[in-house]
Amino acid sequence: xxxxxxxxxxxxxxxxxxxxxxxxxxxxxxxxxxxxxxxxxxxxxxxxxxxxxxxxxxxxxxxxxxxxxxxxxxxxxxxxxxxxxxxxxxxxxxxxxxxxxxxxxxxxxxxxxxxxxxxxxxxxxxxxxxxxxxxxxxxxxxxxxxxxxxxxxxxxxxxxxxxxxxxxxxxxxxxxxxxxxxxxxxxxxxxxxxxxxxxxxxxxxxxxxxxxxxxxxxxxxxxxxxxxxxxxxxxxxxxxxxxxxxxxxxxxxxxxxxxxxxxxxxxxxxxxxxxxxxxxxxxxxxxxxxxxxxxxxxxxxxxxxxxxxxxxxxxxxxxxxxxxxxxxxxxxxxxxxxxxxxxxxxxxxxxxxxxxxxxxxxxxxxxxxxxxxxxxxxxxxxxxxxxxxxxxxxxxxxxxxxxxxxxxxxxxxxxxxxxxxxxxxxxxxxxxxxxxxxxxxxxxxxxxxxxxxxxxxxxxxxxxxxxxxxxxxxxxxxxxxxxxxxxxxxxxxxxxxxxxxxxxxxxxxxxxxxxxxxxxxxxxxxxxxxxxxxxxxxxxxxxxxxxxxxxxxxxxxxxxxxxxx
Amino acid sequence: xxxxxxxxxxxxxxxxxxxxxxxxxxxxxxxxxxxxxxxxxxxxxxxxxxxxxxxxxxxxxxxxxxxxxxxxxxxxxxxxxxxxxxxxxxxxxxxxxxxxxxxxxxxxxxxxxxxxxxxxxxxxxxxxxxxxxxxxxxxxxxxxxxxxxxxxxxxxxxxxxxxxxxxxxxxxxxxxxxxxxxxxxxxxxxxxxxxxxxxxxxxxxxx
Numbered sequence: 001x002x003x004x005x006x007x008x009x010x011x012x013x014x015x016x017x018x019x020x021x022x023x024x025x026x027x028x029x030x031x032x033x034x035x036x037x038x039x040x041x042x043x044x045x046x047x048x049x050x051x052x053x054x055x056x057x058x059x060x061x062x063x064x065x066x067x068x069x070x071x072x073x074x075x076x077x078x079x080x081x082x083x084x085x086x087x088x089x090x091x092x093x094x095x096x097x098x099x100x101x102x103x104x105x106x107x108x109x110x111x112x113x114x115x116x117x118x119x120x121x122x123x124x125x126x127x128x129x130x131x132x133x134x135x136x137x138x139x140x141x142x143x144x145x146x147x148x149x150x151x152x153x154x155x156x157x158x159x160x161x162x163x164x165x166x167x168x169x170x171x172x173x174x175x176x177x178x179x180x181x182x183x184x185x186x187x188x189x190x191x192x193x194x195x196x197x198x199x200x201x202x203x204x205x206x207x208x209x210x211x212x213x214x215x216x217x218x219x220x221x222x223x224x225x226x227x228x229x230x231x232x233x234x235x236x237x238x239x240x241x242x243x244x245x246x247x248x249x250x251x252x253x254x255x256x257x258x259x260x261x262x263x264x265x266x267x268x269x270x271x272x273x274x275x276x277x278x279x280x281x282x283x284x285x286x287x288x289x290x291x292x293x294x295x296x297x298x299x300x301x302x303x304x305x306x307x308x309x310x311x312x313x314x315x316x317x318x319x320x321x322x323x324x325x326x327x328x329x330x331x332x333x334x335x336x337x338x339x340x341x342x343x344x345x346x347x348x349x350x351x352x353x354x355x356x357x358x359x360x361x362x363x364x365x366x367x368x369x370x371x372x373x374x375x376x377x378x379x380x381x382x383x384x385x386x387x388x389x390x391x392x393x394x395x396x397x398x399x400x401x402x403x404x405x406x407x408x409x410x411x412x413x414x415x416x417x418x419x420x421x422x423x424x425x426x427x428x429x430x431x432x433x434x435x436x437x438x439x440x441x442x443x444x445x446x447x448x449x450x451x452x453x454x455x456x457x458x459x460x461x462x463x464x465x466x467x468x469x470x471x472x473x474x475x476x477x478x479x480x481x482x483x484x485x486x487x488x489x490x491x492x493x494x495x496x497x498x499x500x501x502x503x504x505x506x507x508x509x510x511x512x513x514x515x516x517x518x519x520x521x522x523x524x525x526x527x528x529x530x531x532x533x534x535x536x537x538x539x540x541x542x543x544x545x546x547x548x549x550x551x552x553x554x555x556x557x558x559x560x561x562x563x564x565x
Numbered sequence: 566x567x568x569x570x571x572x573x574x575x576x577x578x579x580x581x582x583x584x585x586x587x588x589x590x591x592x593x594x595x596x597x598x599x600x601x602x603x604x605x606x607x608x609x610x611x612x613x614x615x616x617x618x619x620x621x622x623x624x625x626x627x628x629x630x631x632x633x634x635x636x637x638x639x640x641x642x643x644x645x646x647x648x649x650x651x652x653x654x655x656x657x658x659x660x661x662x663x664x665x666x667x668x669x670x671x672x673x674x675x676x677x678x679x680x681x682x683x684x685x686x687x688x689x690x691x692x693x694x695x696x697x698x699x700x701x702x703x704x705x706x707x708x709x710x711x712x713x714x715x716x717x718x719x720x721x722x723x724x725x726x727x728x729x730x731x732x733x734x735x736x737x738x739x740x741x742x743x744x745x746x747x748x749x750x751x752x753x754x755x756x757x758x759x760x761x762x763x764x765x766x767x768x769x770x771x772x
Contacts, residue, residue, distance in 0.1 A: 051748055054735035054768065059652050060644065061735070065714045076714065184755035225750040227770060352762050355753035356770055392769045393734045393744070403627040403692065403726060411734070412743060414765040 004256070007033040009556075010278050010293035012263050012308065014038075015115025016542050017529040017549045018299035019241025019249070020158070024553035025295070026254035030560075033291060034249075035261040035280055037300075041088070041112035043242040047232025049084025058083045074099075078108050078496065080119050080230040088112050088119055088232075098438045098451035105452035106493035107303055113259050114242035116301070116496070119230045122210045122238050122358065123385065124164055124543040126155050126175040130369060131537035134426070138379045141331065141429035144534045145506045145515035148175065154547035154554075161248075162239040162546070163217040165359065166209030174364040174539065181214045182207045187351035188388025188417040189361050195478035196363070203366045203474070208359040208385065211239035211543075220244065227356030238358070260284050264447050265312040266296060266321055266525070274524045274565075275321075281445045295524050295556050295565065299549065302332075302530035303435055306501040307450050309512075309527075310437050322502070322512050322519040322527075329501050330434045332452070333536040336425035336460045337495035339486030340384055340471030345417040345478055352390060352414055360385045363421070363474075365538050367466065378462040382425035382538045384471065391415025419475055423467035426538040428459050429500055433492075454492045464489050497541055499533035517552040523565045528552045616665055618681045620645050623668075626685075626692055627729040633743045636733050644732035654716050657724070664721025668695065695722040740767035 008030035011021045018034060025032045054060055061082060068076040071093040075081050081089060090109035097107055110116045129148040135141035152175070159178040167182040185193065185207055193205035212229070213222045213236075220243060221235035229238045236243030249255040260283040267290075269276040275296045280289045298305040310329055312321035320328045367373055367381035391399075393411040395418065400410045433455070437448035456464075468485045475483050505511025508520035517532050519525040528549035530541060537544075559565040624636035624645065636642070649661055671691050672680040680688060699722040717724075733739040740746040744767040 053737065053746075053748065054740065055737050057735075059648065060731055062648070062652060062731075063714055065652075065654075065716075069714055183753055186755040190756065223753075225753045226748055227768065350759050351756055352759040353753070353755050354747070354757060354762055354766075355750035356768070357753045357755070387770070389770055390765070392765055393730060393767070394769075397727065397730045402696070403729075404689070405629055405631050408628050408631060408743070411730075412764050414759065 005289070005291045007031050007256070007291065007293040008560075009033070009295040009297065010035060010291055011297045011299055012278070013115060013298070013300035013304065013529065014113050014241055014246065014257065014259075015110065015299065015301065015529075016117040016120065016241060017545045018115070018297070019117060019245030020546050020549040021297040021299050021526075021528060021553055022241075022249040022255055022257075023245040024550050025297075025557065026249040026252040028553070028557045029252075029254065030295070030557065031254050032249065032256070033293065034255065034257045035263055035278065035291070036113050036115070036257065036259045037262045037283065037304075038111040038113055038115065038259060039087075040259040041114055041118075041242065043114075043236070043247070044232075044234035046087075046112075047234055048087070049082075049231040050234060051226060052084050052231070074106055075108060077106055077494070078119075084228070084231045085119070088114075088230075095443060096449060098441055098449050100452065103453060103455055104491045104493075105454050106491050106496075107450070107452075107498070108493070108496045109301070109304075113257065114240055114246070117240040118232060118242060120240075120496075120542060121540070122212055122229060123360075123362075123540045124159075124162075124177065124209055124211050125362075125539035126177055127151070127537050127539060127544050128173050128175050130173050130365075131535065131539070134380060134537070135429070135535050140379065141535055142503070142505045142507070142510055145504055145511075150515070151544070151547050151551065154551040155543065157550055158543065158546040161218060162211050162244060163213045163220070164209055165212050165214045167207050169204060169206050169364075171204060171364055173369055177209060177543075179209075180217065183210075183212075183214060183357055183359050185361060186353045186357075186388055187348045188345055188390070188419060189386075191345065191348060191417075192361070192386075192388060192419055192474070192478045196474045199477035200366070200474070204364055205386075206362050206364065208362045210359040212358055213237045218244070223358065225355035225357060227358060229358045261289075262445050262447070263300065263308050264445065265308060268312065268314045268316060268321055268522065270314070270316050273316075274522060281447075283445070286445070294560060295526065297549075297552075297556075298525070298527040298531070299529045302498045302501055302533075303450055305527055305529055305531045306435060307437070307447075309502060311447060322522055322525060324521070325508060325510050325512060327431075327503060327505075327510060328512050329436055330431045331429040331500040331503055331534075332433045332435055332454055333427040333429055333499045333533065334454075334492050335427060335495040335497045335536065335538065336382070336423065336456065336464055336467070336489045337497075338423065338464075338488060338490045339484070340386075340421040340423040340467050341475050341480075341483055341485045342418065342420045343475045343480035343483035345388065345419050345475075345480055347479070348417055360387045362386070376466065378459045378466065380426040380428070380459070380463070380538065382423050382463055382467050384421040384423055384467075386419065386421040388417055388419040390417055419478065419480065421471040421474065423464070423471060424495060424497075424538055424540070425460060425463045425467060427536045428457060429503070429535055430457060433500075435501055452493075456489055456492065460489065497530075497536070499530040499536050499541055502527050502531035503534045504532050505534060516555040517548055518555070523559070526552050526556060616662070617642070617646075619665055619669070622681050622688065623692070623725060624729050624732075626688060627726055628733045628739075634738050636729055639733050639736040639738040641729055641732035641736065644736070645728045648728060648732075656716060656718060660718065660721055661724050664695065664725065667721070668692075692722070695725075699723050734767055 014036040310320040363384035365381040699720040
């Protein structure tokens with residue numbers, strides 16, 4: 001048997017971006033190889049924690065503290081991590097990076113086919129021209145080489161396939177998607193909406209937009225509202241590459257998927273000025289392998305893709321592949337994240353809900369939209385994800401004193417309404433915020449470990465103060481009591497919206513990629529995950545990765561057919 | 566369930582492995598090691614017999630049998646045994662076991678009998694005293710949304726109450742007989758009369 005090592009296209013990574021690259025390229029007729037560093041995972045069959053009742057969960061869901069501290073100290077900081085899906089996640093001990101205790105950076109990673117598309121929060125929002133023009137407007141960072149009109153048809157293309165629940169709102173800062181029917185707000189959220197919108201006419205409280213099916217769509221089942229999507233969904237009701245793009249790519253007969261394949265570097269041919277090979281280490285056998293393809297798409301996540309580029313050094317690119325600008329690894333961004341405010345909302349004690357809605361409410365950005373707000377001491381803006389719920393036994397157990405029958409009867413009834421607003425703030429692209437390869441520490445494959453040098457700056461800290469102040473004001477407007485406001489931003493990386501480090505731009509002297517996610521001067525190399533982002537917006541980025549990936553695939557295939565690649 | 570209760574077979578490690586396989590859990594070697602390390606579990610048999618009856622009595626005092634089953638029927642004592650034997654750190658275990666010893670000592674001193682032999686009224690008085698003794702304690706993780714991996718040095722009563730409540734409402738009886746449990750709701754109705762549901766949901770929301 002001869003191993004097939006030559007393909008039309010090689011896609012690195014099988015998550016949100018890689019799945020889309022595989023689907024688009026195979027459907028265009030290309031023979032595609034996906035290289036995924038994680039373990040194999042079979043859709044449905046390997047969702048072993050799906051629908052597990054609490055009484056069958058080890059220690060009823062209590063964290064295995066010694067194990068998590070020893071082997072998952074980073075991953076276990078995520079709300080989505082637990083025993084029912086631990087097998088989806090990276091083992092921090094086996095796959096370490098260099099953590100500077102003075103400047104912590106959280107790098108959440110999956111370690112299976114499907115990547116973080118299995119674990120993501122599923123919120124999808126289009127970026128607007130307020131986002132794409134932000135750098136140009138205030139001078140922080142370089143201008144995006146694209147605008148909303150370039151991406152809009154690709155947003156539609158992606159949304160029609162993945163299925164997006166939501167409500168059209170006609171807001172300039174948050175363009176509408178192609179929507180499936182929206183989910184419903186509960187009584188507490190309806191009250192919050194009406195109170196906030198009447199007290200603050202320029203603000204909107206809208207139903208969250210999510211890549212979850214509210215009706216059957218493209219052969220996938222509708223949501224059954226069991227709740228915790230991140231344990232896997234064998235109905236395929238939320239978008240993951242496992243449920244959607246990978247099966248579509250498999251159907252073409254053009255896909256080869258190779259798990260356990262750690263890409264160490266890319267080879268650059270100085271004569272053709274193209275990528276000539278992809279070097280791989282099999283994570284199980286430690287065998288080194290080499291694959292070739294006419295096109296190479298890096299979709300290994302922001303940090304993962306740039307790690308590969310930084311580790312691909314040659315005479316032409318001594319500081320990392322496609323790094324003639326010196327921008328590679330720099331301008332790393334995340335969203336500021338953390339509790340805005342949490343409080344009790346009196347009233348509505350006769351209203352309740354049924355079903356576990358895997359979606360939230362959203363307050364789109366309202367700061368600095370038409371120029372700089374006179375009362376804002378920061379640039380850009382933030383949005384809120386939020387929810388209202390009635391107190392349950394878990395939330396209320398410490399609020400009800402005593403024990404015995406009265407405690408049991410008290411917990412039998414749902415408690416008062418609570419509302420929470422979580423702020424997500426835009427981070428400025430700054431050269432000093434970066435990832436790099438450590439000079440001596442290597443991983444178990446001999447690949448230099450990633451290190452981070454990232455700190456929140458003054459703008460993020462001032463924005464954070466406003467997040468706190470405005471969220472408290474909105475809960476107060478809704479009659480909120482006992483309001484708790486978060487005072488600190490989580491460590492960077494905590495929003496798991498890391499972006500930048502191989503940014504797009506007009507000018508090869510200050511950017512890594514052109515307007516088509518194509519490396520400047522390396523025609524067959526594309527980077528279409530979060531690494532490509534030139535600014536961070538304040539809305540969730542994954543939908544934009546998908547749209548940019550599909551757009552880049554279309555461009556690459558046309559160039560390939562025209563003979564220009 | 567991975568709670569190790571009752572008598573364990575001779576080979577502890579093998580027993581845990583087979584439990585894991587039966588549950589379809591992917592047990593890493595480190596987890597097997599952690600769970601089967603005798604040093605992590607002071608008590609070879611989960612908890613001494615002398616505590617077993619006491620934990621039953623206390624569980625039922627916190628969540629008694631009413632028109633629905635109480636803590637004992639829901640398996641709370643077994644859950645507590647599992648947590649105290651195999652999940653607590655030595656310091657946490659020490660607080661909990663010392664609390665049991667103290668209750669018995671108080672019972673002897675005030676009423677001249679072990680706690681389990683007191684009248685329910687006497688038992689309640691002593692447990693209320695334990696609650697009062699714990700009332701000064703301020704937890705800083707009340708609203709924590711993330712997993713808390715830190716050791717929890719809260720006093721005995723807080724530990725007892727938390728264990729009984731978690732053990733009860735995450736049990737099949739507590740979730741589906743005392744509260745409402747619907748693993749497959751098929752729809753989300755956001756704004757309905759409470760009377761349509763009746764009791765609180767045992768599992769609530771996307772987490």
